[in-house]
Amino acid sequence: xxxxxxxxxxxxxxxxxxxxxxxxxxxxxxxxxxxxxxxxxxxxxxxxxxxxxxxxxxxxxxxxxxxxxxxxxxxxxxxxxxxxxxxxxxxxxxxxxxxxxxxxxxxxxxxxxxxxxxxxxxxxxxxxxxxxxxxxxxxxxxxxxxxxxxxxxxxxxxxxxxxxxxxxxxxxxxxxxxxxxxxxxxxxxxxxxxxxxxxxxxxxxxxxxxxxxxxxxxxxxxxxxxxxxxxxxxxxxxxxxxxxxxxxxxxxxxxxxxxxxxxxxxxxxxxxxxxxxxxxxxxxxxxxxxxxxxxxxxxxxxxxxxxxxxxxxxxxxxxxxxxxxxxxxxxxxxxxxxxxxxxxxxxxxxxxxxxxxxxxxxxxxxxxxxxx
Amino acid sequence: xxxxxxxxxxxxxxxxxxxxxxxxxxxxxxxxxxxxxxxxxxxxxxxxxxxxxxxxxxxxxxxxxxxxxxxxxxxxxxxxxxxxxxxxxxxxxxxxxxxxxxxxxxxxxxxxxxxxxxxxxxxxxxxxxxxxxxxxxxxxxxxxxxxxxxxxxxxxxxxxxxxxxxxxxxxxxxxxxxxxxxxxxxxxxxxxxxxxxxxxxxxxxxxxxxxxxxxxxxxxxxxxxxxxxxxxxxxxxxxxxxxxxxxxxxxxxxxxxxxxxxxxxxxxxxxxxxxxxxxxxxxxxxxxxxxxxxxxxxxxxxxxxxxxxxxxxxxxxxxxxxxxxxxxxxxxxxxxxxxxxxxxxxxxxxxxxxxxxxxxxxxxxxxxxxxxxxxxxxxxxxxxxxxxxxxxxxxxxxxxxxxxxxxxxxxxxxxxxxxxxxxxxxxxxxxxxxxxxxxxxxxxxxxxxxxxxxxxxxxxxxxxxxxxxxxxxxxxxxxxxxxxxxxxxxxxxxxxxxxxxxxxxxxxxxxxxxxxxxxxxxxxxxxxxxxxxxxxxxxxxxxxxxxxxxxxxxxxxxxxxxxxxxxxxxxxxxxxxxxxxxxxx
Numbered sequence: 001x002x003x004x005x006x007x008x009x010x011x012x013x014x015x016x017x018x019x020x021x022x023x024x025x026x027x028x029x030x031x032x033x034x035x036x037x038x039x040x041x042x043x044x045x046x047x048x049x050x051x052x053x054x055x056x057x058x059x060x061x062x063x064x065x066x067x068x069x070x071x072x073x074x075x076x077x078x079x080x081x082x083x084x085x086x087x088x089x090x091x092x093x094x095x096x097x098x099x100x101x102x103x104x105x106x107x108x109x110x111x112x113x114x115x116x117x118x119x120x121x122x123x124x125x126x127x128x129x130x131x132x133x134x135x136x137x138x139x140x141x142x143x144x145x146x147x148x149x150x151x152x153x154x155x156x157x158x159x160x161x162x163x164x165x166x167x168x169x170x171x172x173x174x175x176x177x178x179x180x181x182x183x184x185x186x187x188x189x190x191x192x193x194x195x196x197x198x199x200x201x202x203x204x205x206x207x208x209x210x211x212x213x214x215x216x217x218x219x220x221x222x223x224x225x226x227x228x229x230x231x232x233x234x235x236x237x238x239x240x241x242x243x244x245x246x247x248x249x250x251x252x253x254x255x256x257x258x259x260x261x262x263x264x265x266x267x268x269x270x271x272x273x274x275x276x277x278x279x280x281x282x283x284x285x286x287x288x289x290x291x292x293x294x295x296x297x298x299x300x301x302x303x304x305x306x307x308x309x310x311x312x313x314x315x316x317x318x319x320x321x322x323x324x325x326x327x328x329x330x331x332x333x334x335x336x337x338x339x340x341x342x343x344x345x346x347x348x349x350x351x352x353x354x355x356x357x358x359x360x361x362x363x364x365x366x367x368x369x370x371x372x
Numbered sequence: 373x374x375x376x377x378x379x380x381x382x383x384x385x386x387x388x389x390x391x392x393x394x395x396x397x398x399x400x401x402x403x404x405x406x407x408x409x410x411x412x413x414x415x416x417x418x419x420x421x422x423x424x425x426x427x428x429x430x431x432x433x434x435x436x437x438x439x440x441x442x443x444x445x446x447x448x449x450x451x452x453x454x455x456x457x458x459x460x461x462x463x464x465x466x467x468x469x470x471x472x473x474x475x476x477x478x479x480x481x482x483x484x485x486x487x488x489x490x491x492x493x494x495x496x497x498x499x500x501x502x503x504x505x506x507x508x509x510x511x512x513x514x515x516x517x518x519x520x521x522x523x524x525x526x527x528x529x530x531x532x533x534x535x536x537x538x539x540x541x542x543x544x545x546x547x548x549x550x551x552x553x554x555x556x557x558x559x560x561x562x563x564x565x566x567x568x569x570x571x572x573x574x575x576x577x578x579x580x581x582x583x584x585x586x587x588x589x590x591x592x593x594x595x596x597x598x599x600x601x602x603x604x605x606x607x608x609x610x611x612x613x614x615x616x617x618x619x620x621x622x623x624x625x626x627x628x629x630x631x632x633x634x635x636x637x638x639x640x641x642x643x644x645x646x647x648x649x650x651x652x653x654x655x656x657x658x659x660x661x662x663x664x665x666x667x668x669x670x671x672x673x674x675x676x677x678x679x680x681x682x683x684x685x686x687x688x689x690x691x692x693x694x695x696x697x698x699x700x701x702x703x704x705x706x707x708x709x710x711x712x713x714x715x716x717x718x719x720x721x722x723x724x725x726x727x728x729x730x731x732x733x734x735x736x737x738x739x740x741x742x743x744x745x746x747x748x749x750x751x752x753x754x755x756x757x758x759x760x761x762x763x764x765x766x767x768x769x770x771x772x773x774x775x776x777x778x779x780x781x782x783x784x785x786x787x788x789x790x791x792x793x794x795x796x797x798x799x800x801x802x803x804x805x806x807x808x809x810x811x812x813x814x815x816x817x818x819x820x821x822x823x824x825x826x827x828x829x830x831x832x833x834x835x836x837x838x839x840x841x842x843x844x845x846x847x848x849x850x851x852x853x854x855x856x857x858x859x860x861x862x863x864x865x866x867x868x869x870x871x872x873x874x875x876x877x878x879x880x881x882x883x884x885x886x887x888x889x890x891x892x893x894x895x896x897x898x899x900x901x902x903x904x905x906x907x908x909x910x911x912x913x914x915x916x917x918x919x920x921x922x923x924x925x926x927x928x929x930x931x932x933x934x935x936x937x938x939x940x941x942x943x944x945x946x947x948x949x950x951x952x953x954x955x956x957x
Contacts, residue, residue, distance in 0.1 A: 003780075003813050006810060006813070006815060007810060007811060007813065009810075010806075010807055010810030010811055011807075011811070013807070014796065014799065014803070014807045017798075017799055017803055018796060018798050018799060021798055021799070021839075022798060206792075206794065206797070207790050207791075207792045207793075207794040208794045208795065208796060210755075210758075210760050210788075210790055210794065211788065211790055211794045211795070212811075213759070213760055214758050214759065214760065214775075214783060214786065214788040214865075215783060215808070215811040215812060216780030216781070216783045216784050216811065216812060216813060217780075217811060218780065
């Protein structure tokens with residue numbers, strides 16, 4: 001047993017050296033996750049922060065000025081133009097200079113003072129439906145707030161129903177808070193799978209695999225020796241993203257590191273299993289590379305990272321149960337943002353461990369089959 | 373053509389120098405090299421590894437520019453008129469760029485496209501090339517599925533899609549069996565005779581140089597000789613002898629001992645005896661370096677004798693005797709015990725029978741050779757012995773077990789050196805040795821001792837921190853051997869260990885092998901160099917998956933007896949055995 005551990009350890013060291021000795025390959029482990037993490041942190045966001053809009057005020061009273069102040073002070077809307085008439089306002093939308101037009105009717109102030117309903121028309125560019133919906137929602141929130149304040153200031157009773165929304169775990173509903181923890185799992189998956197898939201294929205191509213097979217190593221020991229270093233490297237990359245999320249993006253970590261790393265280890269096991277399965281199938285590095293990309297795409301799409309799993313057709317939802325990334329994403333988010341503990345995370349741990357066990361034993365079987 | 377008669381020169385180079393500068397050091401690949409190739413001549417370029425053969429070839433193609441010196445090729449300045457030059461020459465590098473996933477025909481088409489051969493000329497040209505290379509039956513086969521010899525012939529055909537005026541071939545016969553080698557040379561000679569092409573061939577097989585009109589011997593970037601091969605042979609006149617060892621002594625032991633004598637330039641086992649080349653003619657038989665009771669006679673010198681005489685002066689002595697056990701441990705159990713037993717071994721790939729009912733036995737301490745042309749099934753047999761491939765049927769025992777199913781403990785008793793260099797290229801020499809020491813379960817003091825032993829015995833200390841992928845050829849092989857021997861295996865498997873090695877490196881290698889055998893290590897080796905079968909205790913010749921001959925080298929040679937009663941060399945015997953067997957098919 002001890003002898004076996006020493007042998008596997010030697011193989012692990014060898015893999016480490018092979019990956020880390022070369023400066024370029026060292027950089028290729030650090031730079032892509034770092035750059036991707038920053039890109040996702042900044043670019044992948046559903047938040048609208050600079051909505052270009054035009055203000056068409058046909059009343060020019062104190063009330064409309066007060067409403068305008070609300071828009072200007074929201075920090076979300078950028079004023080692009082104050083067109084004199086509806087015709088010009090229409091052109092601003094058509095030419096994509098403004099996403100939104102806020103139009104105040106002529107008798108705005110008078111209606112308000114008489115306690116009658118006054119109309120604010122919001123026209124949005126519907127060519128991008130998601131953005132238009134989000135922008136109009138922001139605008140109506142501002143108008144709602146204006147209503148409440150106007151009533152209070154003019155001695156009118158408050159509106160009968162009011163919504164007070166508060167979001168837990170991400171108080172400002174920033175996409176980045178959701179994205180960064182997701183990157184911890186996603187980015188380490190890519191390289192871990194690639195590393196294991198390629199390392200066996202590389203040895204096959206260079207003829208060193210035969211050399212390895214005639215040594216006292218058993219097929220299982222070889223697999224273990226390939227799996228361990230890739231797992232360590234994957235964990236290292238995950239840590240890198242954790243550091244960036246906290247120190248660069250200042251997203252507070254709510255959970256325990258022990259839980260996080262336990263979860264990530266279970267996930268790495270499944271990722272390495274998938275990588276080894278690929279390497280058992282492929283004879284060349286080129287094949288291994290192709291199979292890896294072939295798997296990565298559905299892993300990403302079916303993980304719930306960009307589109308909720310609940311929105312998918314039922315058959316696809318079943319398919320996501322085979323996807324380790326699906327469970328890892330939720331697991332990491334819950335540890336990171338919510339501070340969930342091991343007991344709460346059981347439903348994510350178990351599938352990861354099962355996927356890992358199945359893929360690893362599948363790879364072991366296939367290896368032995370191919371050797372025969 | 374008499375010497376001195378003015379023949380037009382296809383190539384004329386004067387004082388060519390080329391230096392490669394890397395980060396850490398610079399290598400002078402060529403120093404003041406003069407070369408002249410008469411038009412329509414066949415010239416051999418011989419020399420040890422790293423002599424500058426490939427660099428010289430690449431200068432002639434215009435791929436490299438000389439640092440200094442004048443080089444005119446086909447009347448063009450090789451440095452300035454490269455483009456014009458390259459349309460008139462053909463160059464086949466050591467690893468010719470065949471597209472292994474394309475068929476023979478597709479490879480030809482591709483090269484014809486690249487060289488802009490007009491479509492109307494192609495059918496006639498292809499027919500000619502296919503007739504020449506005898507590949508017409510294989511037009512549809514993928515290049516990757518051809519045997520080594522056929523690949524080289526296809527490479528040659530692709531290089532010749534457009535008739536060149538000058539053909540440069542860089543070691544075209546490396547890794548090619550004697551039969552295919554013979555065919556390749558027939559093609560080359562026909563090209564010179566019928567097409568009038570000027571050909572320059574670099575080669576590690578020195579007997580091949582004897583077919584050429586001129587031979588250039590290069591060593592460490594300098595021309596040692598440029599003359600007719602016969603002239604070099606004559607330089608060895610009176611210095612070459614054939615010895616018959618006293619009864620009871622193996623020829624290879626006598627040979628190994630002779631190599632250590634300062635007066636000996638070269639020694640090789642040949643037939644039942646030893647061929648010795650002395651540095652000086654033997655003035656007084658009492659000065660002979662061999663034991664007094666040895667029978668000896670003068671021999672007719674050949675090109676290889678002259679070559680070794682010329683190059684051995686410049687090269688370091690062979691390494692001392694290889695001692696496997698650093699602690700002076702006695703070799704295990706006496707010789708004679710059967711270590712490997714193969715009975716009725718069969719391996720099929722689909723319908724194709726690669727190994728067809730093969731049976732043999734190997735005893736402890738024997739050197740056992742597996743010989744055969746490319747595609748004969750010897751590599752398949754070898755891989756099954758090592759446990760890398762399953763047998764379709766039959767029985768197979770190495771140290772009493774089938775290695776495929778053997779536990780770690782039995783695999784620790786064998787060593788393996790692959791055909792291609794198969795250590796980790798990015799790891800340094802030391803890291804490779806350390807890894808294989810651990811892989812074989814060496815630890816603590818024993819591990820330290822064995823690492824020290826490996827570095828010492830294989831003289832690796834100067835290269836310890838060099839990534840093994842960047843080692844010069846000779847060091848690579850030593851490292852591969854060191855890694856395979858650190859755990860003191862009882863059986864050593866070697867797959868074409870000398871393919872592509874120069875004559876000096878081959879002698880060095882075989883000397884280590886005979887040392888190991890003397891210490892009780894059983895050695896299984898495949899080789900393309902038939903004369904190397906002379907080092908074996910026993911050998912078998914395979915073709916088409918079947919055993920054609922098996923026995924001691926002398927017995928095999930007897931099977932190939934020539935009709936004129938002359939003593940056949942191992943290579944003649946091999947060719948006659950294989951071609952006779954093919955005739956009966």
